[in-house]
Amino acid sequence: xxxxxxxxxxxxxxxxxxxxxxxxxxxxxxxxxxxxxxxxxxxxxxxxxxxxxxxxxxxxxxxxxxxxxxxxxxxxxxxxxxxxxxxxxxxxxxxxxxxxxxxxxxxxxxxxxxxxxxxxxxxxxxxxxxxxxxxxxxxxxxxxxxxxxxxxxxxxxxxxxxxxxxxxxxxxxxxxxxxxxxxxxxxxxxxxxxxxxxxxxxxxxxxxxxxxxxxxxxxxxxxxxxxxxxxxxxxxxxxxxxxxxxxxxxxxxxxxxxxxxxxxxxxxxxxxxxxxxxxxxxxxxxxxxxxxxxxxxxxxxxxxxxxxxxxxxxxxxxxxxxxxxxxxxxxx
Amino acid sequence: xxxxxxxxxxxxxxxxxxxxxxxxxxxxxxxxxxxxxxxxxxxxxxxxxxxxxxxxxxxxxxxxxxxxxxxxxxxxxxxxxxxxxxxxxxxxxxxxxxxxxxxxxxxxxxxxxxxxxxxxxxxxxxxxxxxxxxxxxxxxxxxxxxxxxxxxxxxxxxxxxxxxxxxxxxxxxxxxxxxxxxxxxxxxxxxxxxxxxxxxxxxxxxxxxxxxxxxxxxxxxxxxxxxxxxxxxxxxxxxxxxxxxxxxxxxxxxxxxxxxxxxxxxxxxxxxxxxxxxxxxxxxxxxxxxxxxxxxxxxxxxxxxxxxxxxxxxxxxxxxxxxxxxxxxxxxxxxxxxxxxxxxxxxxxxxxxxxxxxxxxxxxxxxxxxxxxxxxxxxxxxxxxxxxxxxxxxxxxxxxxxxxxxxxxxxxxxxxxxxxxxxxxxxxxxxxxxxxxxxxxxxxxxxxxxxxxxxxxxxxxxxxxxxxxxxxxxxxxxxxxxxxxxxxxxxxxxxxxxxxxxxxxxxxx
Numbered sequence: 002x003x004x005x006x007x008x009x010x011x012x013x014x015x016x017x018x019x020x021x022x023x024x025x026x027x028x029x030x031x032x033x034x035x036x037x038x039x040x041x042x043x044x045x046x047x048x049x050x051x052x053x054x055x056x057x058x059x060x061x062x063x064x065x066x067x068x069x070x071x072x073x074x075x076x077x078x079x080x081x082x083x084x085x086x087x088x089x090x091x092x093x094x095x096x097x098x099x100x101x102x103x104x105x106x107x108x109x110x111x112x113x114x115x116x117x118x119x120x121x122x123x124x125x126x127x128x129x130x131x132x133x134x135x136x137x138x139x140x141x142x143x144x145x146x147x148x149x150x151x152x153x154x155x156x157x158x159x160x161x162x163x164x165x166x167x168x169x170x171x172x173x174x175x176x177x178x179x180x181x182x183x184x185x186x187x188x189x190x191x192x193x194x195x196x197x198x199x200x201x202x203x204x205x206x207x208x209x210x211x212x213x214x215x216x217x218x219x220x221x222x223x224x225x226x227x228x229x230x231x232x233x234x235x236x237x238x239x240x241x242x243x244x245x246x247x248x249x250x251x252x253x254x255x256x257x258x259x260x261x262x263x264x265x266x267x268x269x270x271x272x273x274x275x276x277x278x279x280x281x282x283x284x285x286x287x288x289x290x291x292x293x294x295x296x297x298x299x300x301x302x303x304x305x306x307x308x309x310x311x312x313x314x315x316x317x318x319x320x321x322x323x324x325x326x327x328x329x330x331x332x333x
Numbered sequence: 334x335x336x337x338x339x340x341x342x343x344x345x346x347x348x349x350x351x352x353x354x355x356x357x358x359x360x361x362x363x364x365x366x367x368x369x370x371x372x373x374x375x376x377x378x379x380x381x382x383x384x385x386x387x388x389x390x391x392x393x394x395x396x397x398x399x400x401x402x403x404x405x406x407x408x409x410x411x412x413x414x415x416x417x418x419x420x421x422x423x424x425x426x427x428x429x430x431x432x433x434x435x436x437x438x439x440x441x442x443x444x445x446x447x448x449x450x451x452x453x454x455x456x457x458x459x460x461x462x463x464x465x466x467x468x469x470x471x472x473x474x475x476x477x478x479x480x481x482x483x484x485x486x487x488x489x490x491x492x493x494x495x496x497x498x499x500x501x502x503x504x505x506x507x508x509x510x511x512x513x514x515x516x517x518x519x520x521x522x523x524x525x526x527x528x529x530x531x532x533x534x535x536x537x538x539x540x541x542x543x544x545x546x547x548x549x550x551x552x553x554x555x556x557x558x559x560x561x562x563x564x565x566x567x568x569x570x571x572x573x574x575x576x577x578x579x580x581x582x583x584x585x586x587x588x589x590x591x592x593x594x595x596x597x598x599x600x601x602x603x604x605x606x607x608x609x610x611x612x613x614x615x616x617x618x619x620x621x622x623x624x625x626x627x628x629x630x631x632x633x634x635x636x637x638x639x640x641x642x643x644x645x646x647x648x649x650x651x652x653x654x655x656x657x658x659x660x661x662x663x664x665x666x667x668x669x670x671x672x673x674x675x676x677x678x679x680x681x682x683x684x685x686x687x688x689x690x691x692x693x694x695x696x697x698x699x700x701x702x703x704x705x706x707x708x709x710x711x712x713x714x715x716x717x718x719x720x721x722x723x724x725x726x727x728x729x730x731x732x733x734x735x736x737x738x739x740x741x742x743x744x745x746x747x748x749x750x751x752x753x754x755x756x757x758x759x760x761x762x763x764x765x766x767x768x769x770x771x772x773x774x775x776x777x778x779x780x781x782x783x784x785x786x787x788x789x790x791x792x793x794x795x796x797x798x799x800x801x802x803x804x805x806x807x808x809x810x811x812x813x814x815x816x817x818x819x820x821x822x823x824x825x826x827x828x829x830x831x832x833x834x835x836x837x838x839x840x841x842x
Contacts, residue, residue: 201698206687209676216670219632220662221684222653 004273007319008287015312019304029302036297037290043297045179049251051289052184053078053243057267058285059195060236062276066199067208067232068215073119073134074240075264076141077112081241082248083145084111086153086163086255089170089248097169104170105187105245112241113234115141120233124226130233138264149257161257172250182250188282191239195278208232240264269317288313337386339372346372347383348542354487359509359519361529361550363562364539365731365759370522373539374489378410379403390487409480413492415472419465423447426464427479443482450478454511455504469617470501477508481517488512489520494528495756498617499787499820506532524562524759526555527788538562563761578795579608581644582779583629583660583748588638590624598624600803601638606748606779611770613782613790616800616823622783623665625800626752629781630662631655643747656685661746663737665753665783671737672725679707679721682740714739715765731762738769749773752783767793787819801825 016026037047057074064071085108088100095103119133148154149161172182199205211218211228218225243263248255270288274281295309339347347369354360364370375381377388379398388395390406398406417426424444431443444460451458456474464472473493480488490509494502509519509532523529529536530550538546538561546561583606590599598621606612616622627633629640631652639648642658650658664670672681683692683703691702707721716735718728725733734754741749751770755763770780770793784790790797797814799806799822806822 201700202696203688203693203698206680206683206698210673210684213673213675214669216666217673217684220652220664220670222631222651222656224651 004284004320004323007323008316010319011312011315014315015308018308018311022304022308024302024304029298029304032301033291033294033298035294036301037294039297040178041176042179043293045176045181047286047290047293048181048185049289050292051285052182052188052250053247053263054266054270054288055188055282055285056191056243056246057236057240057263058270058274058281059191059278060239061267061271062274062278062281063195063199063208064232064236065271065276066212067228068212069229069232070131071116071119071134071233071236072131072264072268073116073137073141073237074243074267075260075262076134076138077115077237077240078244078247078260078263079141079145080115081108081112081244082255082259083148083153083244084108084241085245085248086166087148089166090153090163093167093169095169100167100170101172101249104249105242108245108248109238109242112244113238115241116233116237117230119237120230123233124230130229142258142260145255145260146257149255153255155254163255166249166253170249171253172246180251182246184246184250187242187246188285191242192278192282195281199278204228204231240267243267266313269313273317273320287316334373334377335387335389337373337376337388338384339376339381340384345542347376349386350539350542350544352537352544354518354520356486356518357513357516358534359513359521359532361533361536362520362522362539363524363526363529363536363558364545365524365562365729365762368539368562368759369542370539371491372542374410374491374520374522377403378408378489404483404485407484407486408489409483409485409487410489411473411476411480411491411493413495415476417464417472417475419463421464422460423458423462423464423467423475423478424460426475427460427482429479431483446482447478450481454478454481454508456508468501469496469619470498470504473497473505474508477512481512485517487518487520489522491522492524493521494523494525496618496785498824499816500824501617502528524757526558526760529558530555540564559760562759578610579777581605582608582642583750583781584641584644585625585629586639586641588625588628588640589636590621590628590633591636592624597636598803599628599635602803602805603638604798604805604808606781608747608777608779609774610796611774611780611782611794613784613794613797614800614805615784615787615790615797615819616806618785620800621803622800623752624803626662626664626750626781626783629750630660653685653688659747661741661744661749663734663741663749663751663754665756667730667733667737667757672733674726674733675724677722677724678711678716678718678728678736679703681725681736682707682710682721682743685740686744710736710739710743713743714769730757731759731765734758734762734766738766742769742773745776746773747778749778749780750783751780753785754782755784755786755789763789787816787823791816799823 019026019029036043038044057078061071061074085104088104088107092100092103115137119130119137122128122133123130146161149163153163155162155164172184175181175183175186199208207223207228210221210223211225215225244260247259252259266288270284271281274284291309291312295306298304299306334350334352337347337350350373362370372381376383379400379402382397390408395406424440424447427447428443447458447460450456456478458471458474458478464475493505497505512519521529521533533550535549536547536558537544538558540562586603588599588602589597592598602625614622628635631650639646642655642660647655647658668674683706686692687698692699692706704721711718711721714735716739717732725736754766770782774780782793791811791814794811796808796810798808799819801822
């Protein structure tokens with residue numbers, strides 16, 4: 002109930018801003034709703050938008066559960082996209098079903114590897130994970146840029162992007178009349194897997210104990226270092242997968258800066274979803290539909306798109322305030 | 334204080350409490366954790382506002398006051414954890430709380446006041462000493478002098494003896510008597526019945542936020558007080574069969590442990606605990622007991638030395654391996670180490686067993702098995718809770734400790750390392766813990782019982798060792814114990830030569 006109220010409050014407050022901008026908020030929201038849900042095509046676009054958010058948000062939620070503040074989604078997504086692109090371009094002759102699977106796996110592996118670097122620095126040099134993951138974001142994004150300037154770039158494109166990927170590597174469409182690709186199915190499956198992992202498996206138990214009390218974890222024979230490493234690698238794999246899905250399902254090529262803002266949105270989504278895999282899903286969908294709807298709103302009413310960021314920000318603040326205000330601890 | 338009431342949500346922390354402290358009297362405030370003592374004192378000191386009721390001090394009402402106004406009115410509060418700046422001197426700490434006159438700090442004047450007060454009350458304080466270098470007892474006396482120089486006529490001491498050695502406790506009580514003689518009043522919060530009876534003129538007992546009884550100390554004994562605190566009789570004699578000790582189960586050989594800054598916390602300790610035996614280690618907090626326990630249970634690796642469980646060297650193994658070998662552990666800190674208070678009873682009972690059958694089945698945690706295990710333990714150990722899914726935070730301290738004991742003893746361990754297992758518990762819960770420890774002893778378990786309470790050590794132990802600065806200052810059979818000597822050993826005034834070790838067998842693994 003609380004998150005819905007927070008969203009309502011955020012929309013109401015944004016309506017004031019729309020009025021201040023001299024536009025009719027009802028028309029604007031009608032356009033936003035229509036842009037998000039007006040047709041199968043729009044719904045498909047929203048789901049596509051939400052897919053990388055949900056995937057990355059799941060990993061962030063698991064990390065935060067263990068009190069591991071991993072904000073390295075951005076870099077992990079970027080490298081996941083890079084690895085998927087490289088795989089698709091290197092093995093174009095692979096059979097059609099095998100190639101996307103191979104490319105997705107490569108993306109997950111790259112994201113996991115990048116997170117493993119961060120985890121290793123955290124564990125062996127004692128640098129706080131916030132700092133390490135944040136800084137590695139820049140490095141990761143720049144590696145992608147570098148690759149696009151060099152061997153992976155499309156000659157003569159005039160923009161840092163890769164050539165079009167072979168058609169056999171594209172993710173299949175799953176809804177006729179829309180661009181919706183199979184990534185959303187993958188996200189749904191992984192939501193359930195993450196839920197089972199967190200609440201039904203020993204690893205999730207370790208995570209939750211560590212997050213709730215590190216001394217208790219040590220007392221119980223749980224190794225905080227091992228849990229930190231594993232959960233970061235897991236989150237990295239999910240983020241890398243998100244990058245691969247974005248490349249193979251939406252753009253069909255690697256574009257410089259394609260992951261911009263994804264990593265931090267994922268943090269917001271994980272928090273909005275109360276660090277619970279099953280509620281990260283609606284949180285991710287909310288962000289996705291809000292963004293596709295916003296483009297329509299801008300076209301129809303002339304309300305600037307940055308207002309969407311305002312809605313997102315206000316929603317976050319309201320929800321987090323409501324959680325803090327209640328003083329009630331959520332179950333760990 | 335009249336008809337004080339205060340609720341936090343659905344919890345009634347204080348219900349119509351009347352408390353009257355006359356001039357020149359020491360009033361004991363007794364009660365188990367969660368009985369409302371702290372809330373009542375926070376209301377008095379202006380930290381928390383009451384829902385109902387009035388406070389009057391020296392004939393004037395105190396309404397909606399802040400701690401600053403409480404101090405100005407003449408109320409001094411000495412918290413369990415001292416509010417001192419460790420890096421500053423005694424004088425500087427005292428000045429922090431004093432009203433300044435003009436723009437100058439008059440350090441010399443304050444130092445003189447401290448010296449005067451120090452000699453008047455027998456505090457033995459050097460105004461120029463740095464606070465962090467003082468022993469805890471002296472730090473507490475800094476708090477007292479701070480309050481006195483601020484003009485406190487009513488001093489509130491919250492659990493003032495919990496981290497003091499017996500001689501320090503005696504010194505504190507002497508100081509309080511002098512303050513009383515001057516006409517100052519004291520509220521002495523404690524759950525140690527002996528001290529309360531010794532120092533207080535009258536006692537008010539709180540239970541569940543209400544006054545459960547009040548009495549002149551001259552007219553009551555500890556049994557009556559304990560009954561008031563818990564609401565039932567708890568002093569049935571402890572069932573203690575004579576010890577029939579067997580083989581050495583826990584052996585500690587030449588154990589040394591350095592902390593992160595390179596200081597030796599445990600210095601070459603050797604001892605053993607046999608089957609059917611309780612070895613109590615007494616000592617003031619911070620003399621290496623915590624580090625010793627951590628090394629024995631495997632949380633920390635020793636710098637040198639070895640730990641043997643039933644003859645097997647477990648020094649290389651971690652916590653899980655030692656637990657599997659039969660080593661149970663009741664840590665000192667229930668709230669952050671022994672329990673995950675935001676998780677359920679069932680999860681806490683499975684905390685050390687989640688990775689093995691029956692809780693783990695293949696890759697899955699078996700929720701039903703966890704619940705079944707929890708139901709069994711809740712019944713066996715009389716844990717009072719709505720059910721296995723209850724979040725531990727909502728339970729009383731006594732019930733929380735029962736969960737720890739149920740988890741650690743429910744698996745019938747061969748060895749138990751218990752650190753301060755009764756700290757903060759009321760007499761009823763304390764009794765339960767001691768009974769459980771003795772039951773394990775009777776079943777052939779070996780128990781290492783770490784405590785700061787001599788009386789408690791005498792209750793449970795077959796042998797008593799005194800920890801002082803990481804060493805065993807003495808190791809005596811229960812029958813040979815002389816309380817005064819033990820008290821002196823705890824304060825570091827006596828070092829029993831190694832003869833004791835020789836007599837009772839330093840193990841040769």
